[in-house]
Structures are given as structure tokens and as C-alpha cells.
């Protein structure tokens with residue numbers, strides 16, 4: 001069943017009007033991967049929705065069928081989710097989702113512990129951690145899947161970022177956050193910042209890694225410019241569901257151009 005054909009009221013219809021075109025080739029699909037975007041209504045800034053679209057397109061290029069689902073405040077949580085993405089948001093958006101997110105803590109923790117690949121950006125990175133204390137002093141509790149905590153400051157960290165990651169090579173993106181995140185011993189950084197700030201103004205580190213969860217401050221969208229990271233999420237989802245991943249032939253020409261362009265940008 002495609003997301004577009006889901007019955008009204010299931011809470012998972014796409015609210016942004018993006019239609020998924022059919023598979024490019026006439027070949028039989030190698031399998032179906034269900035991608036869930038968390039809280040796109042409230043947590044979806046600087047193009048974060050594009051991450052879900054990239055995952056869907058790369059799955060198609062690899063010969064798999066993507067199903068794109070959304071989860072917003074008050075929805076039923078869909079079953080059989082294979083890949084989860086979540087975006088960033090204003091402090092106000094984070095306040096809107098906080099109670100609902102806390103109510104979904106055990107579901108999301110179980111999925112993360114079980115190895116479900118997840119990408120959480122900025123505002124949801126912070127709330128996958130223990131808490132975000134905003135610069136006005138409000139404490140927004142997180143679900144603590146990631147051993148990190150975040151404190152808002154008056155200094156907003158804004159600009160283009162380049163990260164050197166041992167797993168994914170050079171990661172390029174854009175940051176805009178007041179929160180400064182400190183990593184505990186339960187997580188590893190995603191990488192070291194070569195340009196820009198990342199987690200906080202002193203560590204020289206960006207993002208966090210735990211099991212198959214990738215957390216990052218980088219918008220952009222992130223995945224169009226970082227196919228190695230996108231394919232890690234895709235491959236992990238497929239291997240987890242089907243035991244092995246048979247790659248196809250993704251068209252990386254636009255990603256290469258986007259990376260060249262992004263790498264030339266000043267801070």
C-alpha cells in the first residue's frame with residue numbers, strides 16, 4: 001500500500017503534497033522499506049524534509065520500493081517502520097511536540113536499541129538526548145536515547161559546516177542553532193568539524209552516533225549532499241529487514257555538484 005492510498009484518519013498521509021513517482025525501471029522491486037518522518041508539521045526547517053525524499057529516491061535507484069510515512073502529534077504510531085528521520089525546529093516547535101515525543105519514548109527506544117537506522121537533525125537531535133534547556137531557561141525534556149544534553153546560549157551558531165567523519169568521509173551541511181550539545185560517554189561524535197562549529201563552541205565535534213542512530217546539527221538538506229551517509233541508512237534498513245543489500249546504480253551527478261558548491265561556500 002502506498003502512503004497516498006492509506007485510509008483517511010490513519011494519521012500517516014503525507015501533508016506536504018509530495019507524490020512519489022513509480023520505480024524507474026521495469027524490474028521487480030527487491031523489497032519495500034517504510035520510511036517514517038517524525039513530526040514534519042512542527043520539526044522541518046531548512047529543507048529537512050529533503051532527507052526523506054533522498055532516502056526514498058536512493059531506495060528506488062537501488063531497486064527497492066520506498067513507502068514514505070509521516071508521524072505528527074496525536075497520530076497513531078505506524079507499525080513495521082524500517083527507517084526513521086526527524087528534522088529541526090524552532091524552540092516553539094520543540095515545545096509543541098515535547099509531550100507527544102515523551103509518550104513515544106519506549107517505542108522509539110525499542111526501535112533504536114533494535115538497530116533501526118535513524119537520522120535526527122538539530123531540534124530532534126537535541127530531544128533524542130536528555131534535555132534541551134533553552135536560552136530563556138525552559139527545560140524541554142528529551143527521550144534520552146542519546147547520552148547528550150543541550151544548553152541554549154545567546155550566541156547563535158550559524159553557517160556552513162564541513163565535518164570529517166571516520167565512517168562517512170567529509171560531511172557538508174549548514175547549521176543554525178542556539179543550543180550547545182555536550183556528549184556523554186554513551187555516544188561517539190559523528191565527526192570533527194573542519195569548518196563551522198557543530199555540537200558546541202569548544203569541542204570541535206559535530207553530531208553523535210549510537211547504534212544505527214545518526215544525529216547531526218546539519219541541515220541543508222543534509223542527505224542530498226552526503227550520499228555516503230544516505231546509503232548507510234538505506235543499506236542498514238535493507239540488511240536489517242532482508243538480511244542482505246544488493247546495491248543498484250544511483251545517479252550521484254547532482255550530489256557531486258552540490259558537494260562542490262557547498263565546499264566552496266564561506267563559513
Ligand code: GLN
Nearest residue numbers: 088089091122123178179
Ligand atoms: N531550537 C533549537 C536551537 O535553536 C534547534 C534549532 C534547529 O533545529 N535548527 O538550538
